[in-house]
Amino acid sequence: MFGPHLTLDLYECDEEKLSDINFIYRILDELPDLMEMRKISSPQVVLHKGNPNSFDKGGISGFVLIAESHVSIHTFIGYGFASIDVFSCKPFNKEKIKNYLIENFGAKKVEENFIERGKEFPKDVKKAREIFPKERKQILKFLK
DSSP: OOEEEEEEEEESOOHHHHTOHHHHHHHHHHHHHHHTOOBSSOOEEEEEOOOTTSSOOOEEEEEEEETTEEEEEEEEGGGTEEEEEEEESSOOOHHHHHHHHHHHHTOSEEEEEEEEEOTTOOOSHHHHHHHHHHHHHHHHHHHO
16 A cells, blocks of 8 residues: 545634634644654645635635645635645554644534555565566557
């Protein structure tokens, strides 16, 4: 398996937190350490102001790159909603991460999805060495 991918849709969140760019930055800055992963970039966070003539109050989108993959957050202020992706090529404690995010966002309802991505991805170097030459021969044969 390549790695775990946790997605959380958080409902009825604290609107002040959903609209606070410093809060989102802090969450993205803390998560890699909490996951025992290594940041390879500072969090990137952008505020979208929305449309003042509608229910769309905008939101914040942000991500942080980690050596093991990424974490992204998208908030929708007028809906009290946050959509979060935590993807890694290394296992992490999903319950710890989920509870941290639910508590920090003040979510009252949560939709969780967890998938194991790249189930056929060879993590074992010896196995990869066996597979790669065979696949390369097949590709070269196909290209001829």
